[in-house]
Amino acid sequence: MQIKPSVTIKLATKGLFIFTFVILFNSCGSFDFGKNTNEGKEVHLNDTIWANQSQNYGISNEGKYELNIDKDQNTDITFWVENHSLGRESYYISKIIPQNNYSIITEKGIKLHHSENYNYPEGNSEQTEEVEIPKIFSSGDTISKNYSISNDTITLAYRYQNAYTSYSWSYEISQWVNIGEKYIGLYNSAEELLAWILIDLSQHDMIYIKSYYYQRNIEYILIQ
Secondary structure, eight states: OOOOOEEEEEEEETTTEEEEEEEEOOTTSOOOSOTTTTTTSOEEEEEEEETTSSEEOSSEEEEEEEEOSSSSSSOOEEEEEEEEEETTEEEEEEEEEEOTTEEEEEEEEEEEEEEEESSOGGGOEEEEEEEEEEOOBOTTOEEETTSOEEOSOEEEEEEEEEEOSSEEEEEEEOTTBTSOSEEEEEEETTTTEEEEEEEEEEETTEEEEEEEEEEESOSEEEOO
16 A cells, blocks of 8 residues: 655634645655646647758758657657758658657648650650648638548658759649648547647748647537
8 A cells, every 4th residue: 555645734814714735746756736737728839840950961961859749758749851962863851750649630632743854845744643641721620530530650741853964853742831830630549639730831841830739528629
C-alpha cells in the first residue's frame, strides 16, 4: 500500500473562518492539476521550420519540428523539411508525419509533371497525377472524423527540377504553397480526439507553425 503525503494549508480570517487546502502528491513526489490544461484552447506557437536549421550535408539540408499536442509526453506530429542541390538537379520538400495514434485528414491534390525539349518544342509535355495531401481547411470550416484520413507520412509540398543542355523536367505539388494561413485537420481514434494545426507555407521547404487546438469526445470542431 502506497501512502500519498499531503500538505495542509490553513488560512484564518480574524478567527472567524478557517479555510483548509489539501494538496495531494502522488507516490513519485509530483502533483498534477490536470494534464490537459490546454484542451479546448488555442495554443500559440509562432515557430518556423526551414530546411537548413538542423542538419547540413553540403548539398542537402534538413529540418524537423516535433509537436506534442495533447501533452502526454509523446510526439504526436513531426514536420519534416528538406532541400537538395547538386549541379543540374535540385528538390525542395516538406512532409507531415503522424505518430501516437494520430491520423491526418486528407484530400486529393495534383502532382504536376512538366518536361521541355529546347531543340524539339513539339515534344514538350505537361501531365498531372492525383496524390494525397493534407486537406486544406479554412476559418469557418468544420473538422470531423467523417473525412478521409491517413496515418502515413503525407507530402505537404514538393518541387523537383532537373535540367540538361537541351531539355529539362520537373515535378511539383504546390496546393499548400503561398495560400496564406490554413488548417491541417487531425483525428486520434484511441483518444476520440479532434485537432487542428494552423500553418503557412511560404515556400516548399519552409513551414510557419502558428498554433494548434484539440478537444476530446466531440462530433466536430468549428474553426473560428
